[in-house]
Amino acid sequence: MHPAFQGLLTVVIGVGGCLAYYYFSNAFLDKVLFPPRGKNAGRNINRANMIRPWLFLAPALIALGLYLAYPVVETLRLSLTDRSQGGAFVGLANYSQMASEPKFWEALTNNFLWLLIVPAFSTMFGLLAAQLTDRIGWGAIAKSLIFMPMAISFVGAAVIWKLVYDTRPIDQDQIGVMNAIYLSLGGDEPQQWLTIPFWNSILLMLVLIWIQTGFAMVILSAALRGIPEETIEAAIVDGANPFQVFFKIKIPQIASTIVVVWTTITIVVLKVFDIVFAMTNGQWETQVLANYMYDKLFRANDWGVGSASAMVIMLLVSPILVWNVYNARKEMR
Amino acid sequence: MDNIAGTKSSLTWAVHLSVIILVGLWLFPTVGLLVSSFRTADQIATSGWWRAMFPAEQNLVLRTAAPAEQVQEGGLYVIEGNLFVEDGNPRPEATISVWGTSSRDVAAYEVGDTADMGEDGRITVAENGDYRLENDTEFEGRRGERVFVTAKTPPEFTLRNYQNVLFDPSNREGMAKAFFNTLTVTIPATIIPILVAAFAAYALAWMDFPGRALLIAAVVALLVVPLQLALIPLLKFHNEIGIGKGYLGAWMAHTGFGLPLAIYLLRNYMVGLPRDIIENAKVDGATDFQIFIKIILPLSFPALASFAIFQFLWTWNDLLVALVFLIDSTGETTVMTKQIVELLGTRGGNWEILATSAFVSIAVPLLVFFVMQKYLVRGLLAGSVK
DSSP: OHHHHHHHHHHHHHHHHHHHHHHHHHIIIIIIIIOSSSHHHHHHHHHHHHHHHHHHHHHHHHHHHHIIIHHHHHHHHEEEEEEESSSSEEHHHHHHHOOOOHHHHHHHHHHHHHHHHHHHHHHHHHHHHHHHHHTSSTHHHHHHHHHHHGSOHHHHHHHHHHHTTTTOTSSSSSSSSHHHHHHTOSSSSOOOOGTTHHHHHHHHHHHHHHHHHHHHHHHHHHHHSSSSSHHHHHHHTTTTHHHHHHIIIHHHHTTHHHHHHHHHHHHHHTTTHHHHHHTTTTTTTTTTTTHHHHHIIIOOHHHHHHHHHHHHHHHHHHHHHHHHHHHHHHHOO | OTTTTOOOOOTTHHHHHHHHHHHHHHHHHHHHHHHHHTOOOHHHHSSGGGTSSEEEEEEEEEEEEOOOOOOEEEEEEEEEEEEEEEEEEEEEEEEEEESSSBBBBTTTTEETTTTEEEGGGGEOOOTTTTEEEEEEOOOOSSSSOOEEEEEHHHHHHHHOHHHHHHHHHTTTOOOOHHHHHHHHHHHHHHHHHHHHHHHHHHHHHHHHOOHHHHHHHHHHHHOOGGGGGGGGHHHHHHHHHOOOOHHHHHHHHHHHHHHHHHHHHHHHHTSSSOHHHHHHHHHTTOOHHHIIIIIIIHHHHHHHHHHHHHHHHHHHOOOOHHIIIIOOOOOOTOHHHHHHHHHHHHHTOOOHHHHHHHHHHHHHHHHHHHHHHHHHHHHHHHOOOO
């Protein structure tokens, strides 16, 4: 069967199956199990209403449990066992093996660098773009163009930026913008940018900053427009200059949104894989945790250490997870 | 906003300028790739894409016509023609500045000079490529004389890269198959989670039951769980239930990973729907199922559209899920992102192939982005700003 046809069939079966499940399970509940008739009509309605939410929720809960909740537990278990010993419990052996690998520490250090730099610069550029574009007539178009990289895949972005960082021998014309600029500013010979440790990590981060700035801009621009005008007018009447208005009046009022943007980008950074995988594959000291984990799982086939490094990512995400849940619960009250 | 108090800012021009610079910086890399995808391999390799709009100075190796074309003029054997005419097709107008007859000295002669090649004869080359090759004895051999020229060629764009990458069935590195595979992954993986999530979101928004708050908190928590954790356990699971690597596994994985965001977005939206409508319907005797299908679903269209775009972009652009759950050793089910990563490895220097392939994969999300941007922005705001 042709896969495209198979895909179409899956849509039909999936959608039809879902609808049929919801329809028939509800009908079964109302018509057969607890019909709102007879001497128990009142009690039956109550019972049906107690069960119905779970009918609506069941498929989603099963999928969530199986595809997200169970793997967390299973990964934790795998990180404490050794596959080559038939899955025997080995305690923290995988973790200590991981800690003895320089590549792991390189990945962890790089990840922290990414965590410091990418959210900070994306938020900063996003705020700048939001503030500037809100004040001009063609702002909507400018926004949409800065936002555009959001739609581009990490792999596509990797190709785009590899062209920017491209290097040709010195006797040829440079086709990468970066080397062309470098040489025209008096650089003596073209650099292999992606092989220069530390700076190559920065160059990879630049790709993600380029992608995430649009996201930060969209959210922050909405927040800026939500600021009550009176506060700004009052400040201007009191003689504040535009910079004071921005830093002392606007920023404090959108602080909570800045935190949301910052944490959202932080999560993206922790999961970043494609960019490193496609551009350097962790060579020249650009390794990050997600790519290290992929290396361990699927190249070295070491599920123990791979799972252990996945748990490190989970650990780094946890504070944000707790913070988000805490905020969500606060809002619901 | 800064002219509220009647102080029209002197910074306005600076704002315009800064935005122009910012937009320019953000567009520049993408435009580079787009322009490159319309240039020939030679052009990409010899000059930066930003020079594509201007005439480029190129070093070319051209040939005179073959000795079979020679005519006899008195005691001389002569071949005449234009260097830029290849197989009868003239190239776009180019102007030669210097030329030579040996690869060691390509700038030996000015236009109009005559080069003496000893027993191979004498050749004169004009600025527009016209040449006259003459000799006292008959020309021999099958091929023409090589001429090395430095010429200014006008900008030239071609669709040949796209033809090769998309429509050449003999090209094993082509994108056509990967394009359809990506589409095959994307469509079910976008539609199915929407439906499952919508029902769950309705229950979480409008039905009262014990444990509801806890479930909502769980969804918020699962939003940030890295999918890296799911790779091995789920691959094991897929192997155990016998679906292994393939479309079914990829669809299921994308559905599972997309659900938290879908439920979260849709619940936030549905909670905001007016209570009156729903209660009136209940008073009129509508069941929850009817309320959901006839009232909630149509009213939630903007939120459904927002999530659909997110999920579409995410599944279309995904590499990791495809690598782990979809692509087996035969490579029959390869998707575009994987294909591009392979090309980066094997064709790292062939920018005409890379640029074109990347643009084929970027084009669809960009189109969706520009057409549906309104919904995308709305979804982002619903997801993060309260």
